[in-house]
Amino acid sequence: MTDDPIAELLIRVATGDRTAFRELYAATSSKLMGVLVRMLGQRAEAEEALQDVFTRVWTRAGRFDAARGSALGWLVAVARNAAIDRLRARPPVLTGTKEDEAATVADDRPGVEAGLIAKGEARRVVDCMAEIEPDRAAAVRGAYLQGRSYQALAERHGVPLNTMRTWLRRSLIRLRECMER
Amino acid sequence: MTDAPLTPFQDDAALAGEYVLGVLDATERARVEARIKADPAFAAEVTAWETRFAGMNDGFAEAPAPDLLPRIEARLFGRASPARAGSLDRLARFLIGAGLAAAVLLAAIVVLRPPPAPVGPVITATLAAEDASLAFAARYEGGTLTVTRTIGAAAPAGRSHELWIIVGEAAPVSLGLIEAAGYTRPLDALPEGAVLAVTLEPAGGSPTGGPTGPVVAAGPVAL
Numbered sequence: 117m118t119d120d121p122i123a124e125l126l127i128r129v130a131t132g133d134r135t136a137f138r139e140l141y142a143a144t145s146s147k148l149m150g151v152l153v154r155m156l157g158q159r160a161e162a163e164e165a166l167q168d169v170f171t172r173v174w175t176r177a178g179r180f181d182a183a184r185g186s187a188l189g190w191l192v193a194v195a196r197n198a199a200i201d202r203l204r205a206r207p208p209v210l211t212g213t214k215e216d217e218a219a220t221v222a223d224d225r226p227g228v229e230a231g232l233i234a235k236g237e238a239r240r241v242v243d244c245m246a247e248i249e250p251d252r253a254a255a256v257r258g259a260y261l262q263g264r265s266y267q268a269l270a271e272r273h274g275v276p277l278n279t280m281r282t283w284l285r286r287s288l289i290r291l292r293e294c295m296e297r
Numbered sequence: 298m299t300d301a302p303l304t305p306f307q308d309d310a311a312l313a314g315e316y317v318l319g320v321l322d323a324t325e326r327a328r329v330e331a332r333i334k335a336d337p338a339f340a341a342e343v344t345a346w347e348t349r350f351a352g353m354n355d356g357f358a359e360a361p362a363p364d365l366l367p368r369i370e371a372r373l374f375g376r377a378s379p380a381r382a383g384s385l386d387r388l389a390r391f392l393i394g395a396g397l398a399a400a401v402l403l404a405a406i407v408v409l410r411p412p413p414a415p416v417g418p419v420i421t422a423t424l425a426a427e428d429a430s431l432a433f434a435a436r437y438e439g440g441t442l443t444v445t446r447t448i449g450a451a452a453p454a455g456r457s458h459e460l461w462i463i464v465g466e467a468a469p470v471s472l473g474l475i476e477a478a479g480y481t482r483p484l485d486a487l488p489e490g491a492v493l494a495v496t497l498e499p500a501g502g503s504p505t506g507g508p509t510g511p512v513v514a515a516g517p518v519a520l
Contacts, residue, residue, distance in 0.1 A: 149361065150360040181344075204326060205469065205506055284320065
């Protein structure tokens with residue numbers, strides 16, 4: 117088996133174990149709620165989305181592969197996807213109007229991950245982000261943590277949308293090369 | 298850093314990264330999701346990006362979550378419905394139940410429809426109410442989606458019928474209102490396997506961007 121207690125629960129959930137499902141909710145719902153509140157910016161919608169997330173977790177737990185990453189990482193990916201689906205379904209005029217600027221500006225700074233553990237993937241992504249131009253790394257962070265769209269990033273950084281797209285795609289390739297090193 | 302164009306391999310890797318970051322718009326996302334289902338190598342690159350970015354997850358602080366388990370379990374295991382079922386709950390449940398009914402209705406209604414014009418691929422869908430009191434015929438041809446009410450009445454005064462597309466397990470995306478006279482609009486793509494649904498919304502459409510009213514008709518897209 118595995119020494120990751122969340123992975124143990126997820127593997128049991130994949131077999132249809134409802135007790136494990138309840139334990140998984142107790143163990144991870146505040147982390148996933150944190151993801152949803154941060155990305156959606158509204159508690160009520162985050163609560164709706166949390167229900168979508170655990171519904172997806174129940175039906176897709178069998179797809180989790182412990183060899184490919186941590187169980188919590190897999191759960192966060194499910195939550196981020198649910199949040200992004202909701203953000204992209206919003207009418208364009210609403211995008212970007214619900215952000216708390218004071219809170220989000222601070223989070224763009226590289227220091228956010230300063231408290232991060234020096235382990236495996238975390239270390240590598242932090243190191244590799246440092247190799248990218250600071251404004252482009254901030255765009256990657258803004259997308260990952262706040263769910264910002266290309267349009268929102270372009271407005272925020274005062275560049276045309278196509279420029280932002282080019283920046284980000286090239287940054288992703290450099291990040292990938294760095295992390296695969 | 299070079300300005301050389303990305304290789305096809307880099308292009309795919311960047312697209313997978315853009316998808317995981319979430320910067321793509323709804324249409325692009327739907328396209329990438331179709332690719333994930335069809336292309337295992339691409340799907341593996343998406344998973345790899347999720348793992349690469351997981352190192353940033355400490356940037357998400359915890360937030361206390363209310364106990365939503367009763368509602369989630371009701372949704373999943375079909376216990377007594379909560380008093381205030383969200384429209385998405387109902388949509389999800391309806392769509393599961395609608396699968397079989399829609400197949401039966403499709404068989405019945407397909408006979409009544411005129412044969413498709415022999416120009417280009419034509420995609421059709423029949424959107425029907427559970428009790429068959431309301432139905433719409435959808436037809437996608439040459440980049441235009443047309444939806445016509447075939448059974449039942451237009452939305453009552455003060456309400457609107459709103460059309461949604463659901464691709465895979467993504468949240469519904471609004472395609473706009475269906476007027477009494479019908480619906481005709483350009484659309485980039487109508488992926489096979491997507492679901493079209495109609496909800497009853499306040500006049501002018503959902504105020505939230507997601508469905509807020511009951512699903513009055515739904516059906517799968519078929520070639």
